[in-house]
Amino acid sequence: MPTTLNVRVIPNARRNEIASLAQGEVRLKIQAPAQDGKANAEMIRFLSVLIDCPKSEIAIKRGEKSRKKIVEVEGMSAEEVWLKLKMSYNKSLD
16 A cells, blocks of 8 residues: 655755655655656655655656645555654754
């Protein structure tokens, strides 16, 4: 059973980073512009680094052309995904 994430993407950022983790939503700042799927591709790449998961295991299920997306992660439990996101977020605060 895949894990579902609510992701809000903020394109054209200075750098890729987690903006916040709150109320079941992940806000990601992404360097790529929101055109021709560049921000979506970069979001998937960045998310795969954050949670240490292959890009092929991450898919956008809803919101291809929206800032609010529903993303599915195969092969990981929700607890694992959130733990890894929290660890990455806490490292960025240091």
